[in-house]
Amino acid sequence: MDASGGSGDAKADATEESIQPDAIGQPTHAGSEQLDDDPVPLSCFTILGDAGRGSYSVVQRAYDNRAQPATQSRIVAIKTLYLSYGDSNEELRVAATREVSLLRSVEHENVLRALGVAAGPIDENFHIIMECCVKDLAVLIEEDEVRLSVSEVKCLSWQLFQGLRYLHTQNIIHRDIKPDNLLLTARGTLKIGDLGLARCHSTGSMTPGMATLWYRAPELLVGAAEYTSAIDIWAAGVVIGELILGIPILPGETDADQLDLIAKLLGSPTDRDLQPLRDAGYPCRGMQDSLVTWNLPDRFAEAGGKGIVAFLTGLLQWDSNNRWTASGALQGRGALQGRGEPAAEDAAVWWNKQPVMCREEELSFLSDWSYVYISSASHKSSMIVVRFLFSSAANSPRQETPPSSTG
Known part of the structure; x- marks a missing residue:
């Protein structure tokens, strides 16, 4: 399965909700913040593992080391779009630029939010720092x-x-x-x-x-x-x-x-x-x-x-x-x-009409999603690690739409 859709991207745009521990170590929402204007060095993040891969991208869970104080540390998703993919280089570059541009322009609870972009020391790929979701x-x-x-x-x-x-x-x-x-x-x-x-x-x-x-x-x-x-x-x-x-x-x-x-x-x-x-x-x-x-x-x-x-x-x-x-x-x-x-x-x-719509917190499957906290001496605080309950199947029966540099 390829969860990020028509561009043949990775399993999901993001794979865990942006969270931070409160004073008693329970997950809370990270505060709203502005999109970074300049690329953030990838060295600011500790990669926790892949969330999924596709033909043109990979999504990884990452620990954001920039957050201060330590109690505000959070998990993010970093979506890397490969810009050197055979003859599709320019198309992918245009698609990546458009995606970031649109992500910068939206702000709604029910639309995935981008937090910024990241860059490696020698890296032509495009890295988008995003909110994280479970699945x-x-x-x-x-x-x-x-x-x-x-x-x-x-x-x-x-x-x-x-x-x-x-x-x-x-x-x-x-x-x-x-x-x-x-x-x-x-x-x-x-x-x-x-x-x-x-x-x-x-x-x-x-x-x-x-x-x-x-x-x-x-x-x-x-x-x-x-x-x-x-x-x-x-x-x-x-x-x-x-x-x-x-x-x-x-x-x-x-x-x-x-x-x-x-x-x-x-x-x-x-x-x-x-x-x-x-x-x-x-x-x-x-x-x-x-x-x-x-x-x-x-x-x-x-x-x-x-x-x-x-x-x-x-x-x-x-x-x-x-x-x-x-x-x-x-x-x-x-x-x-x-x-x-x-x-x-x-x-x-x-x-x-009956049955009436339930509230978000009443969705039955939420009870199967759990948080696991482990000690991290390097961060001198509790690093949040999330137990993911999905597999990372790469092949989907769903037909995909290739990326396009046209309108």
């Missing part, structure tokens, strides 16, 4: 084989849409939402990670074929180069479906196969569904060759509880113009009640 959703579902309750799925979905709403408000399209890129802290906070493929939205053409295949929206599957943040909404809907059932819901092998699986779930697209793509000049040949009926209720109604079918329907629409926004998906609960978006009524059923 990603893909590891939780596939390797740990955790079956989430509907209450837990709602909790994670709420956080996902909070993060997406923030990114989209900042005019950023993530372009690779999938379980591997959704990271979890030890307190149950979900963070959207891996902004390596993210771009500021523009009205012109962008690179077609973005997003990992299983989570790729229909417009991307037909080669559209003009798309919107609706591709993230589609991917989020597929992720939620996967969390509900515990298995990938659209595991295609090719673009054509993926379109066929979508048709078997949503029913064959109508002329009205495809008209925006045809108007834009994108081929839709073969998408209506066989008439398939709507199958979404049969797959999700029993497992997802009341409201799941209407909720997923709002996210998974052939026509991107008909998909909910992230704000629309959050409608109907708490402070967002009654704001008047078309999604409000259907979204409210999902959020408010």
Whole structure:
């Protein structure tokens, strides 16, 4: 499994929550800090071990020796992007620069935060110092084989849409939402990670074929180069479906196969569904060759509880113009009640009907994540070491998107 997504990066953007011990040696959140303006020498960090590897990067857990006083020491993640990878050198350099630029511009609880950049004495690679999380959703579902309750799925979905709403408000399209890129802290906070493929939205053409295949929206599957943040909404809907059932819901092998699986779930697209793509000049040949009926209720109604079918329907629409926004998906609960978006009524059923959404700290799998403290004479304090409960599988069945230096 490759948890950092479409750029073929390492297992996760980060693999342990940024923590520090309080006076009685219990984990607490490290305070908010500004991104470092200048590269930090790698010698300032003690590497604790690999968190995962990919084709173009490695993520390592590290002890930050800079923190003073000693009680403020913390674990961070250092993501190293290899900038000398055959003919991809320049593409990787552009991708790394873009990722750091975007990471510097975001600040939200549900988006992974960068703390700075680091540099070695003789080193052409790019090192990003990041917040740390315990693991990603893909590891939780596939390797740990955790079956989430509907209450837990709602909790994670709420956080996902909070993060997406923030990114989209900042005019950023993530372009690779999938379980591997959704990271979890030890307190149950979900963070959207891996902004390596993210771009500021523009009205012109962008690179077609973005997003990992299983989570790729229909417009991307037909080669559209003009798309919107609706591709993230589609991917989020597929992720939620996967969390509900515990298995990938659209595991295609090719673009054509993926379109066929979508048709078997949503029913064959109508002329009205495809008209925006045809108007834009994108081929839709073969998408209506066989008439398939709507199958979404049969797959999700029993497992997802009341409201799941209407909720997923709002996210998974052939026509991107008909998909909910992230704000629309959050409608109907708490402070967002009654704001008047078309999604409000259907979204409210999902959020408010039994079983109700649990709180972050109530996520059942958190009880299996434990801290281990060991003495460290060199630091004259307790070094925090975290017991990681995941493996570092390198090969994922998920189709990957190569890094691109284009838009």
